Each structure stands twice: as structure tokens, then as C-alpha cells.
Amino acid sequence: MKRIISVLMENAPGALSRIVGVFSQRGYNVDSLCVAPTNDASLSRLTIITHGDDKVIEQITKQVNKLIDVLKVADLTEGAHIERELMLIKVATRTEAIRAEVKRNADIFRARIVDVNIHNYTIEITGTTDKLDAFALTMSQAAEIIESSRTGVCGLGRGERALRP
Amino acid sequence: MSGAAMVVEALKDAGVSHVFGYPGGAVLDIYDALFAQDAVKHILVRHEQAAAHMADGYARSTGKTGTVLVTSGPGATNTITGIATAYMDSIPMVVLSGQVPSMHIGEDAFQETDMVGCSRPIVKHSFLVKRTIDIPDAIAKAYYIANTGRPGPVVVDLPKDLVNIQEQHPYNYPQSISMRSYNPTLKGHKKQIKKAVETLCDSQRPVLYVGGGAIAANAAETVIELAERLHAPVTCTLMGLGAFPGQHPQSLGMLGMHGTLEANKAMHNADCILALGARFDDRVTNNVAKFCPHATIIHVDIDPASISKTVNAHIPVVGSVDKVVEQILDALKTLTTDSQHEKRADWWRQIEQWRGRQCLQYQSDGEQIKPQQVVESVYRHTQGKAFVSSDVGQHQMFAALYYKFAQPRQWINSGGLGTMGFGLPAAMGVQVAHPDATSIVITGDGSIQMNIQELSTCLQYNLPIKIISLNNRALGMVRQWQDMIYKGRHSHSYMESMPDFAKLAEAYGHVGIRVDHPDQLEAAMEKCFSLKDRLVFMDVRIDQNEHVYPMQIKFGAMDDMRLSKMERT
Numbered sequence: 020m021k022r023i024i025s026v027l028m029e030n031a032p033g034a035l036s037r038i039v040g041v042f043s044q045r046g047y048n049v050d051s052l053c054v055a056p057t058n059d060a061s062l063s064r065l066t067i068i069t070h071g072d073d074k075v076i077e078q079i080t081k082q083v084n085k086l087i088d089v090l091k092v093a094d095l096t097e098g099a100h101i102e103r104e105l106m107l108i109k110v111a112t113r114t115e116a117i118r119a120e121v122k123r124n125a126d127i128f129r130a131r132i133v134d135v136n137i138h139n140y141t142i143e144i145t146g147t148t149d150k151l152d153a154f155a156l157t158m159s160q161a162a163e164i165i166e167s168s169r170t171g172v173c174g175l176g177r178g179e180r181a182l183r184p
Numbered sequence: 185m186s187g188a189a190m191v192v193e194a195l196k197d198a199g200v201s202h203v204f205g206y207p208g209g210a211v212l213d214i215y216d217a218l219f220a221q222d223a224v225k226h227i228l229v230r231h232e233q234a235a236a237h238m239a240d241g242y243a244r245s246t247g248k249t250g251t252v253l254v255t256s257g258p259g260a261t262n263t264i265t266g267i268a269t270a271y272m273d274s275i276p277m278v279v280l281s282g283q284v285p286s287m288h289i290g291e292d293a294f295q296e297t298d299m300v301g302c303s304r305p306i307v308k309h310s311f312l313v314k315r316t317i318d319i320p321d322a323i324a325k326a327y328y329i330a331n332t333g334r335p336g337p338v339v340v341d342l343p344k345d346l347v348n349i350q351e352q353h354p355y356n357y358p359q360s361i362s363m364r365s366y367n368p369t370l371k372g373h374k375k376q377i378k379k380a381v382e383t384l385c386d387s388q389r390p391v392l393y394v395g396g397g398a399i400a401a402n403a404a405e406t407v408i409e410l411a412e413r414l415h416a417p418v419t420c421t422l423m424g425l426g427a428f429p430g431q432h433p434q435s436l437g438m439l440g441m442h443g444t445l446e447a448n449k450a451m452h453n454a455d456c457i458l459a460l461g462a463r464f465d466d467r468v469t470n471n472v473a474k475f476c477p478h479a480t481i482i483h484v485d486i487d488p489a490s491i492s493k494t495v496n497a498h499i500p501v502v503g504s505v506d507k508v509v510e511q512i513l514d515a516l517k518t519l520t521t522d523s524q525h526e527k528r529a530d531w532w533r534q535i536e537q538w539r540g541r542q543c544l545q546y547q548s549d550g551e552q553i554k555p556q557q558v559v560e561s562v563y564r565h566t567q568g569k570a571f572v573s574s575d576v577g578q579h580q581m582f583a584a585l586y587y588k589f590a591q592p593r594q595w596i597n598s599g600g601l602g603t604m605g606f607g608l609p610a611a612m613g614v615q616v617a618h619p620d621a622t623s624i625v626i627t628g629d630g631s632i633q634m635n636i637q638e639l640s641t642c643l644q645y646n647l648p649i650k651i652i653s654l655n656n657r658a659l660g661m662v663r664q665w666q667d668m669i670y671k672g673r674h675s676h677s678y679m680e681s682m683p684d685f686a687k688l689a690e691a692y693g694h695v696g697i698r699v700d701h702p703d704q705l706e707a708a709m710e711k712c713f714s715l716k717d718r719l720v721f722m723d724v725r726i727d728q729n730e731h732v733y734p735m736q737i738k739f740g741a742m743d744d745m746r747l748s749k750m751e752r753t
Binding site (some may be wrong): 028029032033036037040044074077078081082084085086087088089090184 | 488
């Protein structure tokens with residue numbers, strides 16, 4: 020089952036490699052990983068998408084929590100939460116018909132065209148992983164995808180739930 | 185103060201008495217600072233791996249943090265096995281490694297290795313120091329982290345430009361350490377303690393399963409008190425030996441793969457298992473699916489990640505063993521010992537039956553020396569009071585089973601990683617920490633050759649270790665498995681050109697004794713232990729075909745065991 024593990028950690032050199040290390044050395048899966056400093060620059064927030072049974076997820080949270088640089092770990096999937104991912108996707112727009120189709124689909128998905136030239140459009144879309152998957156599929160049917168890049172999921176618990184130091 | 189002087193000053197402030205190390209380019213400034221003082225003593229090893237094992241032996245026998253100082257590159261990577269050994273057994277250690285100058289990091293400079301990266305999976309934490317003024321703080325934190333919570337090794341990587349003896353900076357050693365991201369839980373949760381106490385009181389057939397965590401937490405006395413109050417049998421893991429006295433009437437000895445029949449039987453038939461600082465390792469549980477089917481498991485451990493990792497705990501208690509056992513004892517104040525004796529009478533009758541099988545008995549033909557009799561002889565000649573280090577293999581199991589450890593920190597062995605070559609340097613670290621005690625190493629002809637160069641260090645620092653080498657001209661444990669599983673095909677498990685160990689010891693300036701026949705054993709032991717201030721190497725030629733029994737049968741339950749070459753449970 021897919022899980023979203025959210026980690027609050029010291030924004031220190033090597034902290035990220037320690038977390039990634041726990042996953043590789045203990046044989047856990049990483050489907051995506053998203054990390055950046057928080058509003059407090061001394062802290063980083065990291066969101067990992069992983070999958071496994073309850074026992075594995077329990078071990079992952081415990082082993083990550085054990086790292087000296089880690090302050091808090093939460094499994095966001097345990098409760099109500101918001102998750103978002105951003106994708107940039109570049110498609111070939113060779114004909115007027117393709118350009119129109121791409122634009123129409125981008126509008127339907129509330130995506131934005133952020134770069135345009137004679138041969139291609141680059142589109143930005145934000146949403147859940149499922150929405151981005153659906154958009155990528157639609158685009159592949161409407162036009163040739165040249166390249167795409169996704170940030171991986173980041174998330175927060177809804178309402179009062181929060182990871183604070 | 186220069187960065188190099190800061191390193192030495194910070195070691196003093198951290199209370200370090202001894203550093204085990206080896207100089208080289210990147211740490212020459214630090215060595216220069218060591219030269220100018222006496223407070224921190226340096227032991228020069230012959231190989232950096234041994235420095236880590238010495239610091240480890242020092243730490244295991246004292247509870248204090250062991251310290252290693254090595255240069256960059258090969259100096260640092262040579263400590264990796266020693267760091268991994270300490271990590272697996274949760275031993276407090278700080279490794280100071282030199283690093284190439286900051287401006288050359290990443291250039292594949294001479295003797296450059298990413299030590300923080302190399303050691304990452306086997307350290308509790310590590311620091312790559314970036315500014316000279318951060319040196320005292322990094323070292324203070326390293327010692328704090330190494331020896332609090334679940335102990336472990338910490339690496340501090342020091343680029344050469346930061347420790348330059350020419351540059352002066354202000355020195356500030358922190359008065360106290362607090363880290364928002366690191367606050368180990370010591371006391372058990374009240375609700376969990378209550379549940380644990382109720383379960384223990386209700387149980388008819390409890391077992392205390394005691395591991396290295398009890399030793400790390402200095403909890404031996406409270407564990408004895410708890411066991412006596414509950415009148416419960418106690419079994420120790422390989423790492424926990426000595427946490428409960430081996431000669432105590434309630435002791436069942438070691439459990440697990442080579443555990444005693446009574447220990448493994450009691451575990452399998454128990455209705456309540458109180459695990460104190462043990463981690464349900466595969467060398468204990470055998471097949472997890474068949475593990476202790478009747479037991480409610482109470483698991484006390486300072487590391488939450490150890491709980492329910494392999495075996496699911498019914499009542500998890502996160503906390504340090506000493507604190508949690510005190511809490512349990514508090515809750516048991518009203519319990520009378522008599523009521524417990526009465527309640528456990530049937531359980532003890534059953535245990536006495538298993539004990540009656542005398543699973544540690546062995547056959548002796550009077551012609552060949554048996555490894556078991558050597559350990560028994562060592563036990564008698566040291567009145568059971570020596571510090572016993574061991575290497576890894578058959579001799580390790582014989583030592584664990586036949587030397588009855590009375591005190592915690594008396595038994596020093598590489599349990600988790602199983603590091604051959606650990607024994608001699610560990611015994612040296614013990615001797616450095618306890619100059620007046622008897623420090624022996626029980627080893628084998630395979631293991632001893634993995635760090636035999638340290639005989640030279642022993643001479644330099646006058647460390648009168650007693651080396652008892654059970655020489656069977658083979659890699660005994662490998663050979664045993666080949667006998668049992670590979671139909672006796674001894675693939676590369678014997679050594680054709682063994683040195684004359686007694687002469688080798690003499691060449692290093694020590695005393696060597698070779699023993700070939702059982703009749704010579706007692707006299708040789710007497711000579712060995714009468715030479716108080718000399719290192720003695722006893723090369724004891726033992727029966728090559730002896731196996732370690734009891735032994736669990738693979739994929740079976742805890743108590744599915746072979747008791748000898750012919751018998752099984």
C-alpha cells in the first residue's frame with residue numbers, strides 16, 4: 020500500500036544521505052522523494068512516497084526517527100492530508116491541430132503552458148499523483164511527449180495535524 | 185589555541201584517558217599536539233583495525249567511550265570493520281579520522297576517502313568538521329551521542345587545514361549538550377509498565393531473556409533483584425552473558441543457536457517472556473514462525489526500532505533496562521517471594537528435568553585435548569574472575585558455554601558482526617583499562633592470525649595478556665558446518681602451513697607454550713597464569729573433530745536441537 024512519510028530534520032550537511040541510506044541499506048522502497056528547507060531555515064522537510072505492509076512501514080518510521088538529525092516523523096496516510104506534486108511536461112506541437120488539442124486538454128486539467136516555441140509547448144501541472152498520471156496519458160495521446168520532470172509528492176496533514184520541532 | 189591543540193584539549197574535557205591510533209599525513213598536527221602533554225595517553229597499534237577493536241575492548245570492559253585516532257584514506261578505511269563491530273553490538277566509540285585539507289576534498293587527493301560516506305551505514309552519527317572553532321562542539325557532541333541512549337560509534341572527520349598548529353582560534357568546550365533532535369527515552373511508559381507487571385504476576389512459566397542492553401545500562405543488580413523477586417529462570421544472550429551470574433541457581437545459561445537445552449526449552453514452553461535489552465536476533469530465535477508459541481512477550485529496549493523488528497512484542501516498553509526494571513520492582517513491592525516460589529514450583533520441576541539432561545557434557549578419550557576442558561581449566565585457574573575476550577568461531581561458543589561469567593563486562597566478544605581478529609586487540613584494550621586485572625583471550629588458529637601483528641604492540645606497552653589458542657589446524661566452525669551440511673567436504677577450511685605459534689610469540693618477545701596432550705594441560709596453565717607480568721601465548725593442540733553442541737536445527741523452533749553428533753531433541 021502507498022504511504023506518505025513526512026520527515027522534519029535538521030538542515031545539516033549529510034542529513035539527506037543518511038535518510039536515503041536507511042532506505043537502501045534496509046531494503047525499503049522509495050517511489051519518490053521531495054526535500055527542501057522549511058520557513059525555519061535550520062530545518063528541512065522531506066516527503067517520501069514508499070510502499071510496504073504495516074510492519075515495514077513501522078520499521079521505516081522507527082529507523083528514520085532513530086537518525087540523530089531527524090526531529091519528527093509522521094505517516095501522513097494515517098489521517099486526512101493534502102498531497103501535491105508538480106510536473107513539467109514538454110510536448111511536440113507540429114501542427115495547428117495538435118497545438119489546439121494540447122491547449123484544450125491543458126485547460127481541462129487546469130494546467131498552464133509556461134513555455135512556447137515553434138516546435139513545442141512546455142506545460143506545468145500541479146495535483147495528486149493520479150491527476151498527473153492522467154494528464155501525462157492524455158498528452159501522450161494528443162501529442163508526442165519530448166520530456167517530462169516531476170517533483171515527487173509533498174504533503175501536509177489537514178487541520179490541526181502538524182510536524183513542529 | 186590551534187585546531188590540533190583543540191582536539192587534544194577537547195579529549196581531556198571529554199574525560200578521555202587513552203587514545204588508540206596510528207599517525208599519518210593528515211593527522212600529524214594532532215599528533216604534534218599529543219606529544220606536548222601527558223593527560224591523554226596514546227597507544228600506537230600496528231594496524232588501524234586493531235585500534236578500533238582495542239577502543240572497543242576498553243569500552244566494553246569499562247562502560248566508558250573508547251577513542252580511536254587515525255589518518256585519512258587507508259588509516260580511516262582500516263577502522264571500518266572495527267566500527268561495524270562496535271555498531272552491531274552498540275558499543276560507545278569515537279573515531280577521529282584525519283581528512284585531506286578542505287580545499288582538496290573531492291579532488292581525489294592523496295589518501296583521500298569520503299570517510300563520512302564510507303562509515304555512514306555503520307555509525308550512530310558522524311561529523312565532518314567545517315570550521316576550526318567547531319572542533320570542541322563536534323567532539324563534545326560525538327562523546328555525548330556515543331554514550332547515551334543506545335550507545336554506538338561516532339566518526340569525527342577532521343580536515344588537515346582545520347587542525348593546523350600555526351593558526352590560533354578561541355577554544356570553547358560546551359558546558360552541557362542538548363540537541364532538539366536527539367532525546368532518548370529512558371523511563372518506561374507508566375501504562376506499559378502496569379501491563380508488564382500484571383502479565384508477569386499472572387504468568388505461571390515466565391523467563392527473563394537478558395541481552396547486552398542490560399550490560400550497557402549497568403542494570404545487572406536490578407535484574408538479579410527482579411529475577412529473585414519473581415523466582416523466574418534467567419537466560420542470557422551471547423551479548424548478555426555476565427548480566428546475570430552464570431553460577432546463580434536461577435541461571436539457565438546462554439540461549440539460541442548454541443544455547444543450552446534448558447534455556448531453549450524454557451523459552452519455547454514459557455507463557456511469558458520478559459526481554460531486557462535483547463533484540464530477538466536470528467541467532468536466538470531460529471525460525472521466527474515457530475518462536476515461543478505460548479508466550480506473551482514483554483520487550484524492554486531503549487531503541488524503539490528494536491521492538492517488533494523480528495518478533496512481534498505484545499507489550500513493548502521503550503526505556504533503558506535499569507530504569508524500567510526499577511519501575512517494575514517498584515510496582516512489585518507488595519509481592520511476597522514465598523507466593524512466587526509456590527506459584528513457580530511446577531515450572532522449576534520441569535526445568536530441573538531439562539537440566540538433568542546435562543547438555544554440556546562431553547566425551548573425553550584421554551588422548552586428545554578437548555576444547556571444553558581447556559575452557560574449564562582456564563575458568564579454574566582464573567577463579568572465574570578474568571576478563572575473557574574471544575574471537576569468532578567454535579572457541580567463542582566453547583568460551584561462552586563453559587566459562588560461567590559472574591559479572592557484567594567480563595565477557596568481551598563480537599556478537600553481532602562476528603569479527604574474526606577481534607579478540608587479541610580487544611583483550612589489549614581491556615588490559616589498558618584494567619592494568620592489574622587478568623585479561624585473557626580465548627581464540628583459535630584462524631582468528632588469531634587476523635590481528636597477530638599486535639603482539640608487537642603488547643610488548644611496547646607491556647600488556648601481559650594470556651592468549652589461549654584452541655588450535656585445531658582448521659577453521660573449526662566452517663568445518664563443523666561442512667561436516668553437518670556439506671557431507672564433510674572441507675572446502676578451504678584448513679590451513680596447511682601453520683606457523684609455530686609458541687616460537688612466533690617468542691620472536692615477538694613473549695612467552696610461548698605449546699600443549700599437545702591432555703596430561704600437559706594443567707602444568708601449562710599453571711605456568712601461564714604464574715607469569716603475571718608476561719604475555720603468554722598458549723598454543724593448545726585440540727581435537728580437530730570436535731563440534732559445538734547443543735545446536736539448533738535450521739528452520740526449527742527454539743528447542744529443535746542437536747545435542748551431539750548422534751542425538752537430537
